Amino acid sequence: MLPIDERRHLRDGARPDETHGGAGLVAVKVLGPRAAEVVVRAREVLDAVVTHTPDGGGGWPDLATWRRVVPSFFVDACAPEQTPEETAAYLAWWRSLDAADRAAAQRDLAWTFEQWIGWMEPDERQWWWWDATSVLPTYSRVFVVVDGWPSAVGSLRWLLRACGAGAVEVADDLL
DSSP states (O other): OOHHHHHHHHHHOOOTTOOOSSSEEEEEEEESTTHHHHHHHHHHHHHHHHHTSOSSSSOOOOHHHHHHHSOHHHHHHSBOOOOHHHHHHHHHHHHTSOHHHHHHHHHHOOOBHHHHHHHTSTTTOOEEEEEEEEEETTEEEEEEEESSSSOOOHHHHHHHHHTTOSEEEEOSSOO
16 A cells, blocks of 8 residues: 555545455554543654655665654554663563463563564554544454555554554454
8 A cells, every 4th residue: 555545544544335345454453541542642643654654765764763753652652672682581471371371471571663664564563544433432443455464463462552452352354
């Protein structure tokens, strides 16, 4: 999806007669006391990223630029960068877990800003905002276009968690 199209989707949602160009849509449940606010905040963060994503000619901004243009509430919610020793200790602990516990630990791990913005680069990113709706005050749904399934949507999961979601549930199939 082109950045200009994704910006329109962030601001206005999908048009009723519009079809996506990807492999399908993934539905994501956003749960928590302020689920609708989470969607508003996620749109704000993504709008900053999409606005500064080069449309072909320019290069990807450096980390310092991203820290300035992405809303501070999101940057502040990200985990601090780890020292090599901290990374090694975490990896040793993670490797001691069984497969289910590893998956849970990975899912619950807070991302650093550098990790997250790296997954937003056009060559890395595997999902694009399509639409969102608030179902209840404690439940919203986000729909993203993916190129294939399964798809790497951890950056989306972290975006929603860092914007205040109590829980994020990604559907395990395409719509």
